[in-house]
Structures are given as structure tokens and as C-alpha cells.
Amino acid sequence: MESNPNEGNKQQSVSQRIQSNRQNRSGLMIIESLVPKLLLLASIISVLVTVGILYTLLSEAITFFTQVNFFSFITGLDWSPWQGRYGILGLVSGTMLITVIAMVVAIPVGVASAIFLSEYATDKWRRILKPILEVLAGIPTVVYGFFALTFVTPILRAIIPGLSFFNALSAGIVVGVMIIPMIASLTEDAMSSVPNEMREGAMALGATRFETTVRVVLPASLSGIVASFALGISRAIGETMIVAIAAGATPKFTLDPTQSIQTMTGYIVQVAKGDAGFGTTIYYSIYAVGATLFVFTLIMNLLAQFISRRYREEY
Amino acid sequence: MNYIDEQTVQKNMGNRIKKNKMWRWLFFSATMIALLFLAALAYRILTQGIGGIDWQFISGFTSASPERAGIKAGVVGSLWLMAVTAPVTIILGVATAIYLEEYAKKGRLTNFIQTNIQNLAGVPSIVFGLLGLTIFVYVFNIGEVILAGGLSLALLVLPVITVAAQESVRAVPTDVKEASYAMGATKWQTVRRIILPAAIPGIITGSILALSRAIGETAPLLVVGASTAIFTLPNGIMSPYTAMPIQIFSWTQQPQQAFQGVASAGIVILLVILLLMNSIAVFIRNKFQNRY
Numbered sequence: 196m197e198s199n200p201n202e203g204n205k206q207q208s209v210s211q212r213i214q215s216n217r218q219n220r221s222g223l224m225i226i227e228s229l230v231p232k233l234l235l236l237a238s239i240i241s242v243l244v245t246v247g248i249l250y251t252l253l254s255e256a257i258t259f260f261t262q263v264n265f266f267s268f269i270t271g272l273d274w275s276p277w278q279g280r281y282g283i284l285g286l287v288s289g290t291m292l293i294t295v296i297a298m299v300v301a302i303p304v305g306v307a308s309a310i311f312l313s314e315y316a317t318d319k320w321r322r323i324l325k326p327i328l329e330v331l332a333g334i335p336t337v338v339y340g341f342f343a344l345t346f347v348t349p350i351l352r353a354i355i356p357g358l359s360f361f362n363a364l365s366a367g368i369v370v371g372v373m374i375i376p377m378i379a380s381l382t383e384d385a386m387s388s389v390p391n392e393m394r395e396g397a398m399a400l401g402a403t404r405f406e407t408t409v410r411v412v413l414p415a416s417l418s419g420i421v422a423s424f425a426l427g428i429s430r431a432i433g434e435t436m437i438v439a440i441a442a443g444a445t446p447k448f449t450l451d452p453t454q455s456i457q458t459m460t461g462y463i464v465q466v467a468k469g470d471a472g473f474g475t476t477i478y479y480s481i482y483a484v485g486a487t488l489f490v491f492t493l494i495m496n497l498l499a500q501f502i503s504r505r506y507r508e509e510y
Numbered sequence: 511m512n513y514i515d516e517q518t519v520q521k522n523m524g525n526r527i528k529k530n531k532m533w534r535w536l537f538f539s540a541t542m543i544a545l546l547f548l549a550a551l552a553y554r555i556l557t558q559g560i561g562g563i564d565w566q567f568i569s570g571f572t573s574a575s576p577e578r579a580g581i582k583a584g585v586v587g588s589l590w591l592m593a594v595t596a597p598v599t600i601i602l603g604v605a606t607a608i609y610l611e612e613y614a615k616k617g618r619l620t621n622f623i624q625t626n627i628q629n630l631a632g633v634p635s636i637v638f639g640l641l642g643l644t645i646f647v648y649v650f651n652i653g654e655v656i657l658a659g660g661l662s663l664a665l666l667v668l669p670v671i672t673v674a675a676q677e678s679v680r681a682v683p684t685d686v687k688e689a690s691y692a693m694g695a696t697k698w699q700t701v702r703r704i705i706l707p708a709a710i711p712g713i714i715t716g717s718i719l720a721l722s723r724a725i726g727e728t729a730p731l732l733v734v735g736a737s738t739a740i741f742t743l744p745n746g747i748m749s750p751y752t753a754m755p756i757q758i759f760s761w762t763q764q765p766q767q768a769f770q771g772v773a774s775a776g777i778v779i780l781l782v783i784l785l786l787m788n789s790i791a792v793f794i795r796n797k798f799q800n801r802y
Contacts, residue, residue, distance in 0.1 A: 223696060230698045231613045237605030238614075238623050241672065244665050245626050248637060251644040307540030315534050324541060331548050333719075333788065335726025337755045338777050341762050342551050345558075345770055375544050403530035426632070433634025435729035436755075440762050460636050460729070467639070467733040473648070481733075485640045489633065496632035500625075 252489055255482030262476050268483065274446035274457070276477050283487055285446040289363065289456035290432055290491075293442065296367025296452060297374060297431040302424060304371075305378030312379070313386040314408045325380075332376035340440030343369035348441060361443025361455040369441065370434050374427045381426065385419025386412055418506035422499040429495035433488065435460035459488045555781070559774030567775055571741045572757055576768035581776050583740050584757035585783075587656070588725055590744050591753055594660025595667070595724050600717050602664070603671030610672075611679040612701055631669035638666040639733025647734060654735030657747040662734050663727060667720040674716020678709040711798030718791040722784050728755035754780045 207215070260268070263281045271282020308328070312321055348365040352358045389412050397407040413420070443455030444465050457465070463481045471477040570580020606627070614620040642662030652658050682705050690700040731753055738760035740752045754776065761773035 223699075227696050227698050230701075231609070234605045234609035234613055237602050238609045240602055241606055241630060241668060242623060242626050244641070244668065245630060247645055248633065248641050251641050252637070255640075255644065304540045304543050307537045308544060311534075311537035311541045315537060324545075327545055327548060330788075331544055333722065333726075333784065334551070335728070335755055335780065335784070337726070337728045337759050337762075338551070338555070338781070341758065341773055341777060342554065344762060346550065346554050372544065372547050379544075403526050405530040405533045406526070429632055433636070435634065435636045436759065439729075440759070460634065463636055463640070464729060464732055467735075468738070482640060482644075485637055489637055492632060492634055493629070496629055500628070 248489070252482055252486040255479055256486045259476065259479035259483040262479070263483075272448040274462070276480055279476075281480060281483075282448075283459075283484065285448050286457060286459045286462055286484060287487070288448045288450070289438075289442070289446060289461070290458040290488075292363045292450060292452060292456060293367045293370055293434075293438055293458055294428055294431040296364060297371035297434075298424070298428060300368050300371025301374040301378050301427055301431075305375045305423075305427070306382055306420065308375065308379040309382035309386060310408055310413075313383045314404060314412060328376040328379055331372075332380075334373075336373065336434065336436040337440070339369050339373050340366075340437040343437055343441035355453060358453045359443070359455050361441065361445075362453055363442055363456045364452040366438045366440075366442035367452065370431050370437050373434070373437065374430055377430060378423050378427045381423035382416075382420050385416035385423070388419070389415045418502055421506075422503040425495045425499035425502065429492045429499070432495065433460065433492050435464060439464040459484045463488075555774050555777050558771055559776075559778040562771045562775030563778060567772075568779075572739055572752075572760070576764075576766060576772050579761070579769070579772045581754065581757055581779055583743060583752050584754040584776065585779065586743050587736070587740075587751040587756075588753045590656045590747065590749075590751060591660045591663060591731075592721060592725060594657055594747055595664045596717070596721055598661060599664040599668050599671050599720065599724075600713075603668055603717075603720075604675045604713060606668075606672045607675030607679050608701060608705070611676055612697070612705065627669045627672055631673070634729075635666055635727055636729040636733060638662050639730030641665065642730060642734040652748070654737075654750060655748045656744055656751045658734050659731050659736055659751065659753070660747070662730050663724040666727065666730060667724045670720040670723060671713075671716055674720065675709070675713045678712025678716065679705060681712065682708045711794050715791045715795045718787050718794075722787040722791075725753075725787075726755055726780065726784060728753075728759050731756055732759070754783075 268281050268283055270284065271280065272284045272288075273280045273282045274285030308324075312324060316324065343365050344361075347369055348358075348360065348362065351362075351365050351368075352360075355364075358364065393411050393415060394407050397411045398404075402410070438458045439461045442458065442461060444457050444461060445455045446457040446462065447454060449456065462484055466477060466481045566578065567580045568585075569582050570578060571583050572581075573579040606623075610620060610623060614623075639662060642658055642665070646652055646658035646661055647654055686704055686708065687700055690704045695703070736756045737750055737752050738756060740750060744751045758773050758776040758780065761769045761776060
């Protein structure tokens, strides 16, 4: 009989039952007050990660700058760490070159795909095309890098004589392809948030679909589209494996895409896979390069957030 | 006196319609570029790689000769990494999501945490490698082992899981929660018995997608010291390790042409695993969609 809790309850007086409820309640209350604190702790960890990144980059970069002049670092064009010359612009120019090539590929193709998906495609096409773009976005970058080196580069070398085996062009194009899904999906999101009444209004005035897109939908979703460009640039700057595999490892201050270059990310990989010992200047240099990289990507990310917040049109 | 001239109107209209058709075709071809690229990639990798996959490749360690190189250490290493990454990142991510969606008061701190997560998502993966190298490998002094690599990957995909979990927690309708409160349930009881069960399909889908990103990451692992040539299997989280993408990368760096086939074979294995993970995610998403 005692095993049945209801029977047990019946034998208790009301005051006893209130008492025992209260006791259970107090155990519950401890959990209730403990849980939010634990959850807050977990959320704080994501803040700690940011703090950790800033601390790591700053402290190791500061050690680097006790050995290398800060001014010659940010203005130097020659990056030859094994000869003791640390001019970051030699790497930044490589990163810029890759980024520009990537955006030349990704912006027109990404926006055009978004326009097709959002304005022209039927539901059936959309259901086929969107998952394919998602697949493209899910491919590991080391695979893209391998493809750039063994497929895109040979084709380009057949077209462009004098293209070196490792070159900025091939890597840049493939980085661009990698970013297409991102720009396409963010742009499409921005375009599909434009209300249909606006499209119908334009069409009722006799506009073709193309005129509606260019004169109504695109201007109305411009902030989202531009923000997606900024995020795309940030991704291109931070992209590592494609450039490490296909762009080469010769830092050069050049705008010539047919040459082998090195990006900031490529340099970090080169040092990481070699064995520059802990505590050497070269070891600290990857943090100075990492800090520069972090600043560039942070600026683009903040820019994207600023644009989409500041210029968003509310309907 | 100018009257509306039907012929002129027709001519103008015709041009505009032609222009529309031309652009439609252009937009369509642009979409096809991405598709063609994917098709070329798949064709190339498959034709080059599928011949290289045999028992020797699956069960062998890497080697200096392309015929004998295998991916076993990479696959096992990646599984070990996921065994560290998955619990850490899922627990932290889901806890953060529940805190932000259910407990946090709207205010400075919440906004700050939210913006911080958004910014973390935009940090290049290689920077997480630098973080892991300093904090885990040197400051905590755990060395270049699976634990260091797995924790770095966990921090890398934490924003992805957090955002996915937040979305699925937010999607639980308010009426269900209020019904639970009306029955006298406390906040934690409601979270544990109502919100989490309803949000779990979304959380699982998000977790699988985040882990499939982690399993393909190369750059941070290179920085935190995954080895390229390793000839024993790890026997715990404190062992040196390699991972599938690391093996593939090291094969792309080999001068002999034959290693291209080995790298392709490795890529096929990696893509098959990713495809499996993604199919499971899509399956769960479709099966549990729109329960309310």
C-alpha cells in the first residue's frame, strides 16, 4: 500500500501534505535559481572566446613588435621572413588580389542567380536549384583547393600562355565560386522580403519583369545586397585552403594575377606546416599576420551589419 | 498633333519584351555556372578518385609511395575529433540558445552576447587555429593532441549551433509554453519538458550541419598541430592525430602526379561522409517539420 503514492497521500493530513510539497518545492527552487546561472555561464563562454582571440592575437603580436619595427611592418612591401624582412603589404596585396578576382566572379554570378531564383524561377526550379547551391556551400575548402590546382589551373594555362603553375587567377576564381552560394542566398533573402504589392504595382503600370526587377526590387533590397557583398569580401579575405594550395607561396607586391603570390592566410599555413619553433620571430609573426587578417575581416563584418541595420527599408 | 500610333507602341513593346527575355536567359545562365562548376568538380573527383578506393586505401596508413597510401588514420582521427567537438559545442550552443531565448532580459548584456556571436561567426577559421595553438596547446599545455584540435573546432562551430538552436527554440509557439505555466510548471520544467522536446529536431539538424562543417575544416587543425604523417591510431584524446582533410591536403602537396589520384580518393571518402551527414540532417528536418 505504501508503494502507491496516492494512497500514501491519503493517509497524510492536509498540513503534512502542504509541508512535504513545500519541501519538494524548495528543492525545485534551488534548481530554478541555479539553472539560469549555469546557462548564463555557457553564454559567457562565447564572449570569452572573443576575449581569448583578442588576447592571443594582441599579446603575441606585441611580442613580435618588440623584435620587429611596427612602422616598417605596416609600410613594408617586402615579406621575406627568413631574411628578416617583414613588410605586411607584400601579403596584403596578395590577399587583395585574390579578393578582387573572387568578387569579380561572385558578385555578378551570385546576384544574377539570386534574381533568377527570386524573380524568374518557378517553384519547381527553385526547389531543384536551391539545394544544389547549398551543396556547393557545404564542400570543404580543401576540396576546392585541390580542384583549383588540378582542374582550373591546367585549363587556364591552356588559354593564357605564361601563366605560372601556382597563380592568383585560378585561386581567386575558385574562391569566387565558393562565395557564390553565400551571396546568392543572402541576396535572394533580401529580394524576397520586398513585398509583392510593389512588384504587382510596377507590372500594373506596364513594366516588364526585367524592368520591375531593376527599377523596383533591386533598389528596395539594395542594403541587404550590399551587406552580402561585404560578408562575401570578408569570407574571401579569410579563405585559407584554396589559396594555400593553388596560389603558391611567394609573397609579392604585385597586381599581376598570372603570378604566384601569397596571402596572409597562406603564410600562416606555410609556417604552421613547417616547423618554426615556438618562441622564434617567425612563430610570433603568424600572430601579427593573424591580427591584421582579423582587423580586415572584422571591419567588413561590422560594415555589413551597419549597412543592413542603417539602410534597411521596412515594409 | 501626335496620336498614339499603334505601330510605334508595338515596336517599343517588342524591344522591351526582347530585352526582358534576353536578361532572363542571362540570369538563368549565371545560375547554371554554379551548377556546371559543381558537375565538373563531381565528375573530376569521381573519375580520378573512385579507382583508387580499395581495401588497401581504406585500411592503410599514409605512405611515401602513392600505391600504398591509405586514409585510415585520417578517418579515425576525424571521428575522435568529432567525439570531442560534438558534446562540447552542442552543450554550450544549446545552453546559450536557451539562455538568450528564454531567460535573458532584453538589455545591454543580451544584445552584447548576441552581437558577439554574430561577429564570431565571421572570424576566419584560421584565427581559431591561432587561438587554439596559444590557449590549448601552450597556455593549458595539453600539447598537439586530439583534445586541442577538437576544442578548437568546437569553438569554431559554436556560433553555427547557437544560432540554429536559437531559431528552433524561438519557433516553439507561445501557447504551448503558456499552457505549461498555467498547469503550474516552473520555468525550468517548461524548458525541459516542453521547449526542448519541441526544439530537438531543429537542434539536431543544426548540430549535424555544424559538425559537417567541422569535419571538413583543415586550416585550424594545421595551425593547432595535426600531424600529416602518422602511423599509429590514436588511443585517447591525448594522442597525436591526423584528420581526413589534413591527409588530403598533404597529398595535394606531393610532387608525384600519382598522389593526385590518392587525394581524389580521399576526397571521395570525405564527401561520402559529408553526404551521409547531410542526408540525415535533411531527413530529420523533413520528418519533424511543422509539428505545431
